[in-house]
Every structure is written in structure tokens, then in C-alpha cells.
Amino acid sequence: MEAQDDVLVLRIPFERVLTRCKKACPRHEQLLHSYINIVAEKGLVLHERIDCLLRPTIREKILTYLWRMSREQQKKTFTIPMNRNAMAEYLNVERSALSRELSYMKRDGVIDYYKNTFRLL
Numbered sequence: 518m519e520a521q522d523d524v525l526v527l528r529i530p531f532e533r534v535l536t537r538c539k540k541a542c543p544r545h546e547q548l549l550h551s552y553i554n555i556v557a558e559k560g561l562v563l564h565e566r567i568d569c570l571l572r573p574t575i576r577e578k579i580l581t582y583l584w585r586m587s588r589e590q591q592k593k594t595f596t597i598p599m600n601r602n603a604m605a606e607y608l609n610v611e612r613s614a615l616s617r618e619l620s621y622m623k624r625d626g627v628i629d630y631y632k633n634t635f636r637l638l
Contacts, residue, residue, distance in 0.1 A: 570609055575618045578608045583628065587637055594636040 534552060538545050565585060572578040582604075586597050597604065605612040622628045629636045 566607065569607070575608070575610050575614055576622060578610065579615070579618060579622065580627070582608060583635055583637060586635070594634065596634045598633075600633065 534548065537549075568585075569578050569581045572581055583597075587593060587595050590596075599607065601616060602612055605615040608615065619628070619630065623630065626638055628638060
């Protein structure tokens with residue numbers, strides 16, 4: 518990666534981040550708390566993606582993702598934050614196969630959709 522503007526990088530030895538300093542300063546506590554939150558959030562996102570990827574069929578991958586989006590937004594009609602190309606990449610399927618399966622699911626009365634807005638039936 519290359520930065521577009523000049524940047525300043527602060528390198529902190531990993532051990533210093535995880536070990537509490539003798540002064541027990543609040544900034545260090547905040548840094549440690551923030552770091553743990555970031556790692557936990559990333560772990561949750563990866564777990565959710567793996568949950569989709571482990572499904573054996575494209576339909577199951579799509580439904581797993583859509584059910585999660587529906588639960589997060591607490592609605593049966595919801596908008597996903599990605600286009601078809603991004604969704605296909607996220608689910609690790611070909612875009613044409615994704616579009617075909619979405620059409621079949623709509624035809625079978627499982628879902629309805631228009632662009633990025635979906636409704637689970």
C-alpha cells in the first residue's frame with residue numbers, strides 16, 4: 518500500500534500494548550480496550566462470513582447471509598450494503614451463478630428483491 522499524503526506512523530511494541538504500565542494511566546487502558554474491541558469485532562465479522570462460506574449450496578449461502586442481514590436490521594424487508602459483484606465475492610460464488618440462484622429463489626417464492634432491497638417470504 519502507498520499513502521497519498523505524508524503520514525506519521527507510531528510503532529508500539531506489541532508487548533507494551535498488552536502489558537499494563539506501572540502508572541496505570543487511563544490512556545493506556547483506553548488503548549487496550551479499543552484494541553480488544555477491534556479484534557473482537559473483526560473476529561465476529563470473519564465468523565459470520567465463514568458461516569456463509571461453509572454452506573454447501575449457493576442457495577444456502579445466500580439465505581444464511583440474507584437471514585443475518587434481516588436479523589441485524591430487524592426487518593423482513595431490508596437493504597444489503599453491497600452490489601451483486603461484491604455479494605458474489607463475499608459468498609465466494611460466480612456472479613452469474615449468484616444472479617441465477619436469486620432468480621430461482623424469487624421464482625420459488627423464497628425471496629423478493631429489487632436491486633439491493635430484499636424481502637424474505
